[in-house]
Amino acid sequence: MDRLLQIHILLVCLLNFIFIPTLKSQPAIKSYQFEKDFTDSWGLKQKLSLKIRRIVNEGRPPIILSHALVLNGRAMEKIGLKLWEQGYDVWLPNVRGHGNGEEKSTISPYRPNDYGFDEMLKEDIPLIFKKVSDITQQKINLIGFSMGALLWEKYLSGFAKGPSGKLIKSQSAAKERGKLVKSFIALGIPLNFKNVNPQIRLLFYPTLPLVGATHFFIPLTSNHTPEDRFPLTIREWARRNLIRTIKPIFLQVLPLGILSSEGIDVKNGEFEELTYDHISQAHTDLAYDFVRWLWNPFGSRDGRVIYSGKRPITTPTLIILGEKDYLAPFEGSKEIVKSVYPKNSVQKVLKFCKKAHVDMILKRALSSLTETMLEFLEHPNDFKTGNPDLTQIGDCL
Numbered sequence: 001m002d003r004l005l006q007i008h009i010l011l012v013c014l015l016n017f018i019f020i021p022t023l024k025s026q027p028a029i030k031s032y033q034f035e036k037d038f039t040d041s042w043g044l045k046q047k048l049s050l051k052i053r054r055i056v057n058e059g060r061p062p063i064i065l066s067h068a069l070v071l072n073g074r075a076m077e078k079i080g081l082k083l084w085e086q087g088y089d090v091w092l093p094n095v096r097g098h099g100n101g102e103e104k105s106t107i108s109p110y111r112p113n114d115y116g117f118d119e120m121l122k123e124d125i126p127l128i129f130k131k132v133s134d135i136t137q138q139k140i141n142l143i144g145f146s147m148g149a150l151l152w153e154k155y156l157s158g159f160a161k162g163p164s165g166k167l168i169k170s171q172s173a174a175k176e177r178g179k180l181v182k183s184f185i186a187l188g189i190p191l192n193f194k195n196v197n198p199q200i201r202l203l204f205y206p207t208l209p210l211v212g213a214t215h216f217f218i219p220l221t222s223n224h225t226p227e228d229r230f231p232l233t234i235r236e237w238a239r240r241n242l243i244r245t246i247k248p249i250f251l252q253v254l255p256l257g258i259l260s261s262e263g264i265d266v267k268n269g270e271f272e273e274l275t276y277d278h279i280s281q282a283h284t285d286l287a288y289d290f291v292r293w294l295w296n297p298f299g300s301r302d303g304r305v306i307y308s309g310k311r312p313i314t315t316p317t318l319i320i321l322g323e324k325d326y327l328a329p330f331e332g333s334k335e336i337v338k339s340v341y342p343k344n345s346v347q348k349v350l351k352f353c354k355k356a357h358v359d360m361i362l363k364r365a366l367s368s369l370t371e372t373m374l375e376f377l378e379h380p381n382d383f384k385t386g387n388p389d390l391t392q393i394g395d396c397l
Contacts, residue, residue, distance in 0.1 A: 025085075027055045027056065027057075027081065027084050028055075028056040029053060029054065029055055029056070030053070030054045030056050031051070031052070031053055031054075031103075032051070032052040032053075032054060032131075033049060033050070033051055033052070034049075034050045034052060034093075034127055034128065034131045035047060035048065035049050035050070036048045036123065036127050038123070040111070040165065044109070044111060046107055046108065046109060046111075046114075047107070047108050048096065048105075048106075048107050048123055048124070048127065049105060049106050049107075049108070050093060050094065050095070050096065050105040050124060050127060050128060051073075051093075051094045051099050051102075051103045051104065051105050052073070052091060052092065052093045052094070052128070052131075053073055053074070053077075053091075053092040053093075053103075054089070054090065054091050054092070055077075055080050055081060055084040055089075055090040055092070056089065057084055057087060057088060057089040057090070058089065059089075060087050060088055060089045061087070061088050061089065061138065061139075061141060061182070061377075062088070062089045062090075062091060062132055062136040062138055062140050062141065063080075063083055063088045063089065063090050063091065063140070063141040063142075063143060063377075064091045064093065064128065064129070064132055064140060064141070064142055064143070064152075065079060065080050065083075065090060065091065065092050065143045065144075065145075065148075066093060066095070066142075066143070066144040066145065066147075066148025066149070066151060066152060067092075067094070067095075067098065067145060067147070067148050068145045068146035068147045068148055068188070068358075069146060069147040069282065069286060069287075069290060070279055070280060070282045071098070071145075071278055071279060071280060072094050072098045072099045072100060072103070072278060072279075072280040073092035073093055073094045073098070073099065073103070074092070074100075074103075074277055074278055075145075075274075075278035075279075075361060076092055076143075076145065076148075076361065077092060078361070078362075078363065078366055079143075079361060079366065079369065079370060079373075080092055082366060082370040083370065083373070083374070083377075086370075086374055088141070088377075089136060091128075091132050093105075093124075093128045094280075095120045095124045095125075095128075095148075095151070096114070096115055096119065096120060096123075096124055097115040097217070097280070097281075097282075097283040097285075097286060098280040099280060100277070100280060100281075104280075105124075107119070110215075112215050112285070113215075113285050113301060114285065115215075115283035115285035115286055116285040116286055116288070116289050116301060117147075117150075117151075117286060117289040117290075118167055118289075118300045118301055118302075120151060120286075121151060121154055121155065121159055121167065122160070122161040122167055123161070124151075125151050125152065125155045126155070126160070126161075129155070129177075129180075133180060139180060139181060139182040140180065140181055140182065141181075141182050141183045141184075141185075141377055142156075142181055142183070142184045142185070143184075143185040143187070143373070144184075144185075144186055144187065144189070145187040145188055145360070145361055146187070146188045146189065146190070146327070146328065146357065147290075149186035149187060149188065149189035150189055150190065152184060152186070153184070153186060153189060153311065153313070154307060155177060156174060156177055156178060156181065156184060156311075156313045156315055157169070157174055157311045157312060157313055158170045158171055158172070158173040158174030158175075158177070158312060159173075159305065159307070160173045166302070166304060167300050167302075167304065167305050168304075168305065169305060171312060174312045174313070175312075178313065178314050178315050181315045182315075182316075182380065183315065183316045183317075183318070183376065183377060183380035184313070184315045184316070184317045184318070185317075185318045185319075185320070185373055185376065185377075186317065186318070186319045186320070187320050187360050187361070187369075188320070188321060188322060188325060188327065188328045188357050188360055189319060189321075189328055190327060190328045191319075191328065191333055191336045191337070191340075192298075192308070192332075192336055193293045193294055193298050195329050195331075195332060195336075196294055196326065196327055196328075196329070197256070197257055197326035197327075197329065199256050199326065200256060200257065200258075200294075200326050200327060201294045201295070203256065204290075204291045204294060205291070205294070205295065207287070207291055208288070208291050208292065208295070210284070211284040211287040211288040211291060212284075212288045212292070214284050215283075215284055215285060216283070216284055217281040217282070217283050217284075218281055218282045218283070218284065218287070219239060219242070219281060240276070243275055243276070247271075247275055256326055257322075257324055257325050257326020257327060257329075257356050257357060258325075258326065258327060258356055258357045258358055259356055259357065259358045259359065260324060260354075260355075260356040260359055262354065262359075262364075263354075263355055263356055263358070263359025263362055263364060263365065264358075264359070264362055264364075265362065265363050265364060268363075270362060270363060274358075274362075289301070308340075309340065310340050310342075311340050311341050311342075312342060313341060313342070313345055314342060314344060314345045315345070316345075316346040316347075316376075316380035316381050316383065317341070317345065317346065317347040317348075318347070318348050318350070318372075318373070318376045318380075318383065319333065319337065319347065319348070319349045319350070320349075320350045320352050320360065320369070320372070320393070321333055321349065321350070321351060321352065322351075322352045322355035322356050322357060322359060322360055323351050323352060323353050323354055323355060323392075324354060324355060324356045324359075325355065325356050325357045325360075326356070326357070327357045328357065330349075330351045333349050334349050337349055346380065346381055346383070346384055347384070348376070348383055348384045348387075348390075350372065350390065350391060350392055350393055351391065351392040351393075352365070352368070352369070352392070352393055352394050353392055353393070353394040353395055353396035354394060354395055354396075355394060365394070368393045368394045368395075369393070369394075371393075372390075372393045375387075
């Protein structure tokens, strides 16, 4: 009997040794809803409701990971988990109009153009930053992908909501915001829309009249909450079948420097995960902003503010661009950065070898990407001088 008891105790200890570390390594995911009530210039009372996921690491350095146009916060989760494993407190927001199912961020009641870039910059980004700053009480690291990088770059450049409710550029706002940010990493940021590949510009040009004159969510993505693996309504079943029908088009069109067959793990279901869980319904307000920038000045809708030109950003900045990216080309990027960033700022521009636009946040890019980002996050001020020969990452052979 004693021998059986000893064997039982040994087995319990062994099981604890095997499973408890695994259980402890699982992150706690917490959901937030940041809200703001305000009155617009016409006296309309509106409510902004932003949905945020947090991979919790209480007391550790906070990072906000912001998604691209047509993606949602979950698309950044693989990167977020890697950073969480290294001790970072990770925040994954959905800006207005993005997020599937119950995670969609909204503005209500809706008014034409409310889902555009200008409004995100005026309201969403400052609200997200303030809430995360208030909760964590620490300097914040910012990581943005494509549109997410553009939003944070313009935020750090001092674009803000003026007293009249219009968008302005404020040197004092740029200075104050910079004091609260430890580092900024921009993935696939379009530094100049005139440099976008002509094939991409011609591809989207025919949509300009449609997205400019109409206001609706383009239903080319699933609207379910990702945890719900099966459609719960006839409407959702029809939507998913529409996606299934058009999905092959993605791999035919997106290789134009947006997504490559080498960058996505099709065999292990990453394409399905991308199309069903990580893509959000684009709103025509936002689609119109990006398409018009391909052909017109990069500025606000009312023409009062130009987004291009000098960036008064002194925050240590790392810019990573895909070698095969047609939306945010690496070629010429160093010259642009030198001409628009202050000489006393710390920036580094790296080429991600063989990667297109979306490739950079997929599984096959994670190892090289997170290794480089973690090195920068640990020593953002010394990254450039400490790695003078580092100009590219990834599989460069």
